[in-house]
Amino acid sequence: MGFEFRLERVLRYREEQERQALLSFARTQAQRDLVSSGLFALDRELEEVRGFFKGLKGNPVNPQELLLLGRRWRWLALQRERQEQLLEEWDKKVQEAHEAWLQARAAKKVLVKLRERAFRDFLGKMERAELRELDEVGLRGFFLAEASSAWGLASPEASGEGG
Numbered sequence: 207m208g209f210e211f212r213l214e215r216v217l218r219y220r221e222e223q224e225r226q227a228l229l230s231f232a233r234t235q236a237q238r239d240l241v242s243s244g245l246f247a248l249d250r251e252l253e254e255v256r257g258f259f260k261g262l263k264g265n266p267v268n269p270q271e272l273l274l275l276g277r278r279w280r281w282l283a284l285q286r287e288r289q290e291q292l293l294e295e296w297d298k299k300v301q302e303a304h305e306a307w308l309q310a311r312a313a314k315k316v317l318v319k320l321r322e323r324a325f326r327d328f329l330g331k332m333e334r335a336e337l338r339e340l341d342e343v344g345l346r347g348f349f350l351a352e353a354s355s356a357w358g359l360a361s362p363e364a365s366g367e368g369g
Contacts, residue, residue, distance in 0.1 A: 209328045211321045220314040227307040234303040238296035245289040252282045 211217065255278055262272070 209325055211324050213317055213320060217314070217317040217321060220310070220317050224307070224310040224314045227303070227310040231300070231303040231307045234296070234300050238293070238300050241289060241293045241296050245286065245293055248282055248286045248289055252279070252286065255279050255282065 255275060258275060259279075
C-alpha cells in the first residue's frame with residue numbers, strides 16, 4: 207500500500223500554472239528592461255545634443271545647423287516622453303504579471319500543504335496498522351497459552367516439544 211494523493215493531477219497542473227506565470231513575469235520584466243534601456247539611450251543622446259548646444263556658446267552659429275539641432279532636440283524630447291509613458295505601462299504589466307505569479311504560487315502552496323497533511327495522515331495510518339499487527343503478534347502467544355490452559359492442553363514449551 208503506497209501513498210497516493212488524490213489531487214496529484216491538480217497539484218501538477220497548479221505547478222505548471224505557476225511555472226507559466228513565472229515565465230510570463232520574466233518575459234514582461236525583460237520587455238520592461240528593454241524599454242528602460244531605450245529611455246537610457248535617449249537620455250544619453252539628449253545629453254550629447256545639450257553638450258553640443260553648450261559648445262556653441264560664443265562661437266559663430268550656422269542657422270541651418272542650429273535648426274537641425276533644435277528639431278533633433280524636440281524629436282528626442284518627444285521620444286523620451288513616449289518612452290516614459292511606455293515604461294509606465296510596462297511597469298503596470300510587470301506588476302500584474304508579478305501578482306498573477308504570486309496567486310499561482312499561493313494556489314500551488316495550498317495543494318502542497320494538503321498533500322503534506324495527507325502524507326502525514328498516511329504515515330499515521332501506517333504506524334497504527336503496524337502497531338496493531340505487532341500487538342496481534344505479541345498477544346497471539348498470550349491467547350494461545352490462555353486457550354490451552356483453559357482447555358487443559360499443555361503448551362509446547364511445557365512439554366518440551368517445539369522448536
